[in-house]
Amino acid sequence: MDWGINLKYKAQPKKPKSVKLILWRYFTLIALLVSTVISLLSISIVNYSTYLMTRDKLASISSELNGVIGMQNNVAQQDNLSTLIYRLENNNSVEIYILDIDGAILFGRDEQLENKHLNTNLQKMKQSGNPVMYRENADYYYLSSVIYQKQECSTLVVFHYSFYSQTQQTFVRCVLIVTALILLISLIISYLLAQKLSDPLKSMAQTADEMAKGNYEVSFASAEYEEVSHLSDSLNYAKEEIKKSEQFQRELLANVSHDLKTPLTMIKAYASMIQEISGDNKAKRDQHLQVIIDESDRLAGLVNDVLNVSKISSNIDQINKKVFNLTDLLYGILNKFNYLQDTQNYHIYVDIDADLYTYGDAEKLSQVIYNLISNAVNYTGEDKNIYIQLKDDVANKRIHFTARDTGKGISKDHLPYIWDRYYRVQEEHERPVKGTGLGLHIVKTILQKHGFDYGVKSKQGEGSTFWIDFPEVESVVPTI
Ligand code: ADP
Numbered sequence: 435m436d437w438g439i440n441l442k443y444k445a446q447p448k449k450p451k452s453v454k455l456i457l458w459r460y461f462t463l464i465a466l467l468v469s470t471v472i473s474l475l476s477i478s479i480v481n482y483s484t485y486l487m488t489r490d491k492l493a494s495i496s497s498e499l500n501g502v503i504g505m506q507n508n509v510a511q512q513d514n515l516s517t518l519i520y521r522l523e524n525n526n527s528v529e530i531y532i533l534d535i536d537g538a539i540l541f542g543r544d545e546q547l548e549n550k551h552l553n554t555n556l557q558k559m560k561q562s563g564n565p566v567m568y569r570e571n572a573d574y575y576y577l578s579s580v581i582y583q584k585q586e587c588s589t590l591v592v593f594h595y596s597f598y599s600q601t602q603q604t605f606v607r608c609v610l611i612v613t614a615l616i617l618l619i620s621l622i623i624s625y626l627l628a629q630k631l632s633d634p635l636k637s638m639a640q641t642a643d644e645m646a647k648g649n650y651e652v653s654f655a656s657a658e659y660e661e662v663s664h665l666s667d668s669l670n671y672a673k674e675e676i677k678k679s680e681q682f683q684r685e686l687l688a689n690v691s692h693d694l695k696t697p698l699t700m701i702k703a704y705a706s707m708i709q710e711i712s713g714d715n716k717a718k719r720d721q722h723l724q725v726i727i728d729e730s731d732r733l734a735g736l737v738n739d740v741l742n743v744s745k746i747s748s749n750i751d752q753i754n755k756k757v758f759n760l761t762d763l764l765y766g767i768l769n770k771f772n773y774l775q776d777t778q779n780y781h782i783y784v785d786i787d788a789d790l791y792t793y794g795d796a797e798k799l800s801q802v803i804y805n806l807i808s809n810a811v812n813y814t815g816e817d818k819n820i821y822i823q824l825k826d827d828v829a830n831k832r833i834h835f836t837a838r839d840t841g842k843g844i845s846k847d848h849l850p851y852i853w854d855r856y857y858r859v860q861e862e863h864e865r866p867v868k869g870t871g872l873g874l875h876i877v878k879t880i881l882q883k884h885g886f887d888y889g890v891k892s893k894q895g896e897g898s899t900f901w902i903d904f905p906e907v908e909s910v911v912p913t914i
Contacts, residue, residue, distance in 0.1 A: 454632040461624030469613045469620075476609055480602060489567050492576035492591045495522055496565060499530060499589050500580045515541075529592040532582055540587060547590075549575065556588065569595075634662045638669065650677040682854075690740060697729035704729075728773075742801070743872045753883050757907055758796040760833055761789055764824055767804050774811060779818055782807075786824040790833045792904040798880045799904075805873040806837040806900045814839035815897065826906065833904040844892040852890070853878040 502518050519530045519541070531542035537552050539545060551570055555577055559566045565578035572595040579588050634657035644652045650673060654666040704722045712718035764786060774780040792799075810820045821838040844852060853874050881888045881902065892898035 452632065453635060454628045457628035457631055458625050461628060462621055465617055465620030465624060469616045472616075473609045473613045477606055480605055484602065488574050488593055489576075491526065492528070492567060492574060492593055493565065495526055495528060495530075496576050496578045496589055496591050498522065499591070500578060503532070503580050503582050503589065527594065529594075531590040531592070532580070533588050533590055535586055535588075540582065542590075551575075552577075552590075559588065631659070634659075634666070638662075638666060642669070645673060645676075650680070690736065694733065694736065697733045700729045701726050701733075739872045739876065742876050753795045753798065753880075755794050755884075756796065757791055757793050757909070759789060759909070760792045760799075760835075760904060761786055761824060763796060763800055764803060764822070764835075767800055767807065768822065770804070771807060771811065780811060780814075780820065781818060782820045782822060784822045786822070787826045787833075789909065790824060790826055790904075791907050791909040792833055793907045794884050794886070794904070795880075799884070802877045802880050802902070803835070803837075805877050806902075809873060809900070810837045810839040810898075813841040813898065815841045827903075828906075830903075831906045833906050835902045835904065836899050837901075838897060838899040840897040843894040843896055843898050844890070845894050849890070849892060 499519070499522060502515065522528065523530055523543075529543060531544075531547065532540045533556075534540050537547075537556050539547065549570060551568055552575075555566045555568050555575070559577050559579060563579075565576060567574060567576045569575070574593040574595060576591040576593070577588055579586065581587070634655065638654050641652045641654050652673070654669040654673070656663045656666045704725045708719055708722050712722055768782060768784065771780070771782060775782060807820070807822065810822075814820050817840055819840050821836070823834070823836045823838075825834045827834050877888070886905070887903040888901065890898055890900045
C-alpha cells in the first residue's frame with residue numbers, strides 16, 4: 435500500500451478571514467437588522483393608528499346616527515332619517531344599515547349583507563351592552579344598539595378599507611425605499627469604516643514581513659485608535675530591542691574572536707620558543723611555560739563567561755543555596771589576584787570582617803565577586819589601587835560588600851546600560867583580565883536570582899564603587 439498518497443489529502447489549515455471582511459459583514463448585518471426593525475415598527479404603528487382613527491370615526495358617526503334615530507320614532511319622520519343617513523354616508527365614505535334583533539335589514543342600500551361574523555358580534559353587543567367593532571375582508575364594521583320604531587334594533591356602520599389601504603400601500607412602499615437606501619448607505623459607510631480599522635493592521639503586517647527579512651530600519655506606523663497605537667509602540671520597541679541585540683551579538687562575536695586570537699597567538703609563539711630556543715634552559719623554559727599557562731587561563735575564563743551567560747539565560751543553571759562563610763570565600767577569590775600584585779604592581783587594599791556567614795549559591799556568588807574585582811582591576815587608575823571591603827551591618831542583619839577602583843568612572847549616559855548583556859563602553863586600553871561585556875550581566879542575573887540588593891556608585895574621574903548587600907545568617911554548627 436502506498437501510504438504516501440494519503441499525504442496529498444492532508445487537511446489544510448483553514449485560511450483566516452480578513453478583518454475587513456469580518457467587520458464589514460457584522461456592520462452590514464447590524465444595519466440590516468436595525469432597518470428591518472425600524473420598518474416593521476413603523477408599519478405596525480401606522481396600522482394601529484389607522485385602527486384607532488377608524489374606531490373613533492365610526493363611533494362618532496354611530497352616535498350621531500343613534501341620536502337622530504332616538505328622536506325620530508314615527509314613520510312620518512322617515513324622510514328626515516333617510517336624508518341624514520345619505521349625508522353621513524356621502525360625507526364619510528361609509529354604508530349605514532339599521533338591523534332588527536336578528537340581523538335582518540330594516541333600512542339600508544343593499545337588501546342583504548354578506549357578513550359572516552354579524553350574528554356572533556350581535557350577540558356580543560347584546561351581552562356586553564356596548565358597541566362592538568370588528569373587521570372582515572379588510573372592511574371595518576361598527577355595531578351599536580338603538581330603539582327604532584319602538585323596537586330594539588341595531589345600527590351597523592360599514593367602512594370600506596380600500597380607501598385607507600391605498601394610502602397605507604404608498605406608505606409601506608416609501609418605508610421600503612427608505613430602508614433600502616439606509617441599507618445601501620450603511621453598506622458603504624461600514625465598508626469604509628472596516629477599511630479604516632483594518633488598514634493600520636495590514637500595514638503593520640507588511641512592516642513585520644519587511645522586518646522578518648532583516649530590515650530593521652522599518653517603523654511601525656501609529657494609528658488614531660488607542661489599541662492599535664499601543665500595539666505599534668510595542669512592536670517598535672521590540673524591533674529596537676532585536677536590533678540592539680543583533681548588533682551586540684555581532685560585536686560580541688568580533689570581541690570574542692579577537693580576545694581568543696591574542697592568547698592563542700601567544701601560546702603558539704611561546705611553545706615555538708620553548709621548542710627552538712629555551713628547551714634546555716630551565717629558567718627560561720619555566721618562564722615561557724608560565725606565559726602559556728597564564729594565557730590558557732585567560733582563554734578558559736573567556737570561554738567560561740560565554741558558556742555561563744548562555745547557561746544562566748536558558749535557566750539550565752539552578753541556584754543551590756546553602757549557608758557558607760563569605761569571608762573565606764572572598765579571601766579565596768582575592769588569592770587569585772595575587773599574581774597581579776606580585777608581577778604588575780597592583781595594590782589590593784582589603785578591609786574584611788572575620789567569619790561572616792550568608793545564605794546562597796557559593797559557587798555563583800564567588801563568580802559575582804570575581805567579576806566585580808576583575809572589573810576594578812581592569813578599570814582602575816594609574817595608581818593601580820583597588821579597595822575591597824566586607825563589613826558586618828549588624829543593625830540591618832546584612833553584610834555590605836564593596837569593590838572600589840580609582841579609574842575614570844562611568845558616565846551617566848552609560849551607567850544604566852552596563853548591566854546589559856554584551857554592553858561595553860567602547861574604550862581602547864590595556865586590560866590585565868580579558869573581558870567580554872558579559873561580566874556584569876552575569877553578576878546581575880545571579881544577584882537577581884538570589885534577590886540580593888546591589889548597585890554601583892560612580893563619578894567620572896573619581897572611580898567606581900560596586901556594592902552588594904548579602905543577608906547575614908548564623909553559622910551552622912557542624913554536626914558531630
Ligand atoms: P567587560 O568584560 O567589558 O568588563 P562587563 O559586563 O564586566 O564587561 O562590564 C560592562 C562595561 O561596564 C565595561 O565594558 C565597562 O565599560 C563598564 N565597567 C564595568 N566595571 C567598571 C569599572 N569598575 N569602572 C569603569 N567602568 C566599568
